[in-house]
Amino acid sequence: MPKPNISLTRRLESCKNFFVRLITTFVLVPIVLVVTYEGGFWFISLVSLVIGIASFEWSKLCGETSLIFNVCYSLTGPIISVIYFYWGYQIALLFIIVFALIYMFTNNRLNHNNMWFSFGVCYLSLPMVCIIMLRMDDSIGLNYVLFLFIVVWMTDIGAYFVGKLIGGSKLMPAISPKKTWSGAFGGLVFSLVGAIILASIVENRVPPTYMVLAIFLSIISQFGDLFESWVKRRFNKKDSGLIIPGHGGILDRIDGLLTSAPIMLLTILLLKDIAFL
Incomplete structure (x- = not known):
């Protein structure tokens, strides 16, 4: 009886998970x-x-x-x-x-x-x-939240795809074995591109403070992801839940928002006299 191709099985499972995640x-x-x-x-x-x-x-x-x-x-x-x-x-x-x-x-x-x-x-x-x-904020609150969502979401997307395609050195293997430096950099680039596209649509311009904030929030978002990975490892759990097919739990999807949202609000309060959105 032929042995099952473990490599092929893993690839098929990975593809299935990807399409479920996409849908x-x-x-x-x-x-x-x-x-x-x-x-x-x-x-x-x-x-x-x-x-x-x-x-x-x-x-x-x-x-x-x-x-x-x-x-x-x-x-x-x-x-x-x-x-x-x-x-x-x-x-x-x-x-x-x-x-x-x-x-x-x-x-x-x-x-x-x-x-x-x-x-x-x-x-x-x-x-x-x-x-x-x-x-x-009735005047510009929608732009604030869209900016925050786009940066965090694009960070996740960039980290996932670039990490899968390029791989390379592990970011923090003791905390999250699958995360790589290439994925972290990909997350930064994707978040910046997403923020620039949003700014071009909303304001027809891309202020420097806007780009700096996008990069900073992307980094903070990735720290949030790593923190939740550390907590899950601390309690010997793979995922926080199973409520979202292909993604795991709600916590697995919002970990970046949890750390970046307070920083975003603090930045808005400190730079309220500077128009960057």
């Missing part, structure tokens, strides 16, 4: 873009839903097995978004701290990873508030 992307991206364009209640609802699912995944990733605890933890982000919607970002930030302290000092009977649960509240809810704040 999922073509379905989800238009939905996200339409809701982002609409803004307001629908945008806040989408962001809240995403963070709620991500919180559920984070709780499970940290070793929690109680469904009741996981569900309660997943409601933290949506509750904070409701608080933001009615009472503003100051009260929302206050409640992020309150929830973080609650999870830090409440011992769970199944495990003692309270620091991870406490950190998760800030790690997930703070970027959520930042993204909502960016979009709520």
Whole structure:
């Protein structure tokens, strides 16, 4: 009986995963873009839903097995978004701290990873508030969020394709064995190209600060990806979940946004008198 061709099997599996990943992307991206364009209640609802699912995944990733605890933890982000919607970002930030302290000092009977649960509240809810704040600027908020999404998405795409095609030296093999330096550089280039195209369409010009911010956010986004890889390795998990076919969990898709969104908002606040979008 002939032995199965392991190499061929792996290639077929890789191709299948790629096409599933591609189809999922073509379905989800238009939905996200339409809701982002609409803004307001629908945008806040989408962001809240995403963070709620991500919180559920984070709780499970940290070793929690109680469904009741996981569900309660997943409601933290949506509750904070409701608080933001009615009472503003100051009260929302206050409640992020309150929830973080609650999870830090409440011992769970199944495990003692309270620091991870406490950190998760800030790690997930703070970027959520930042993204909502960016979009709520009626005059240019849509451009801000589109810029952020394009940079992060193109970073992921560039890193994936260039890393697959070129390969080479590993970026941080102890944290993420598949990531390469060529992929990291490809992510930078793709993000810059995506940002330039967006600027050309929206403003018919490409300010230098715009390009610098795109590169900086791309780097921050890749650090976010590496951080989540480190957390998964810390808890011996391959993916954060299976909710998105071909991609894994929600956390696997938004890890770059979680680190880059606060930096984007901080940059906007610091450079509010400089038009770069």
